[in-house]
Amino acid sequence: METSLQIGNIAGIPVKIHWSFLLVIPLFAWIIGSQIVLTTELIRILFGVPIDATLITAGLNPYILGTVVALGLFFGVFVHEVAHSLIAKAKGIKIHGITLLILGGVSQMEEVVPDPKVELPMALAGPLTSLAIGIICSALVYVFPVLPDPAVAGVLIFTFGYLGILNVLLFAFNLLPAFPMDGGRVLRAWLARRMPLSRATQIAADVGKGFAVLFGIFGFLMLNPILILIAFFIYIGANQEATFLRYYVLLQDVTxxxxxxxxxxxxxxxxxxxxxxxxxxxxxxxxxxxxxxxxxxxxxxxxxxxxxxxxxxxxxxxxxxxxxxxxxxxxxxxxxxxxxxxxxxxxxxxxxxxxxxxxxxxxxxxxxxxxxxxxxx
Incomplete structure (x- = not known):
């Protein structure tokens, strides 16, 4: 059964939404909306700008803004994946599609033996795009205070300040040297210039499993199911990456x-x-x-x-x-x-x-x- 719905394409790349994406948006909207007062104060302190919270906290606005921020975050994730895909496509790698799902987004590419010269720029493209989005959103925070309506300015400062913080965190998180995140691929590409690809992959996979164990421990200690879910995601992804390359090396040149x-x-x-x-x-x-x-x-x-x-x-x-x-x-x-x-x-x-x-x-x-x-x- 098809679990993803195609909603369009960009540069000839199909764009799909997984059913789990429809669950995570209201969840994120509720989390953001229920913590809106605390988050508004955090944004005010981090950016050092006054925020009029009149409209932000009125009625159902916290959850409406939560939905807007959640959609904005996933739009940033989508642009992040587009950056990966465009670089990969320019390097001759076939892209089957981009899918948005519960833990973010994923670019489905043809499975080939990684070339460090190709993998390094491709892996860096996504996080650097997230960083650029984060910087732009953060810069806009300092533009909105000049608006004549302080309440409207407060809504815009909250929205873009929140998106700025999230995209910078997305940049940092993705650069953790752990498969299957971009940082794991950056680490492998760097190591592969100094040792055989199979060895570089195994080291990067082992580092990824180490991060997965740490996330899992913190998740259990803090009773945080999201951290536990991320731990499983990283551990399974690291294991699959190492297994795939092992298969590829062993079956190389075999018909x-x-x-x-x-x-x-x-x-x-x-x-x-x-x-x-x-x-x-x-x-x-x-x-x-x-x-x-x-x-x-x-x-x-x-x-x-x-x-x-x-x-x-x-x-x-x-x-x-x-x-x-x-x-x-x-x-x-x-x-x-x-x-x-x-x-x-x-x-x-x-x-x-x-x-x-x-x-x-x-x-x-x-x-x-x-x-x-x-x-x-």
Whole structure:
């Protein structure tokens, strides 16, 4: 099920909103609105300007301003991600989209082995953009006191002062040297100039996990669920980054042809499901390509059979449960592409087709076997 709604595109990059984004805006609006008196005083002290709070605290205005500030913050996050994406696109990296979600925003880029010369400016672009937004918002705070209506000036000072502080904090937070934040990528790019990329990634990932543990401890001690959530986010992101690069290094220069099985067992669309189950027991395979008149027409797996009740299976054939027009790969495709497709689509095998002919099948087990052999070599 699609969990994000596309709302437009910028420079050819799709922009989406995740459903969790719709939850965090009212939450932030409530938090900001309920603390508006304290925050107004903090802004007055930090910027050293008087603030007329007449309109700020009147009626429902605290929560309306909370909504405005929350939307302004996420607009800043969006611009932050656009900066990443534009630099990456200019460096030849394909951008699949930008998605706003509960913890901010994320740019979906094609997975490639990081080039430190590309990663460094790309990683710095986002935080520096946030810093620029923070400086501009903060500078405007000193412009608004000249307005003739002090109450209106107070609202503008509060709004832009708050956004200035948040964007500067966003700049500082993102530069923490912890994956998957920008600072972790900056650290890796810097280390990769002095050591192998795999080693640089492992060090940056370990630093990220260290920050995650610290955030988690502080979150538990302060009973702060947001810090605990951030800790999980950082730890999982750091682990995924290290794992991805490990896979990429181990599978570098390996093609699907190097790992696929050539001894194919196929079934026909008319094969009864009971016979298909028997074949699985006999061959110890959990999925088969479906071939009709020499052409690949689908793929059938044990999970497809499990979708049907045991009673109904007796009267059904492979054609009733198979996946039609399955994803295929040529023998020359990089094996890392096969692993990426399996992970993305939640499948365990991909038929290998060469010039329209079915020549083999590659499974997740085949990929893991190659990785194990290369790791021990």
């Amino acid at each position: 699907v042809a190097d790992a696929m099985s050539n001894s194919l067992v196929t079934v026909e669309p008319e094969t009864p499901l009971p016979r298909l189950l028997e074949l699985m027991y006999e061959t110890k395979h959990l999925g088969f390509p479906v071939v009709e008149r020499g052409n690949l027409v689908g793929i059938v797996t044990l999970s497809d059979i499990h979708k049907v009740s045991p009673i109904d299976r007796e009267a059904m054939q492979v054609r009733d449960v198979m996946t039609r027009d399955p994803i295929t790969l040529p023998p020359s495709a990089p094996l890392i592409d096969a692993l990426r497709i399996m992970t993305t689509h939640g499948i365990g095998r991909i038929p290998v087709v060469d010039d329209g002919d079915l020549v083999g099948i590659v499974t997740r087990t085949d990929v893991l076997r190659v990785m194990e052999l290369r790791e021990k070599a």
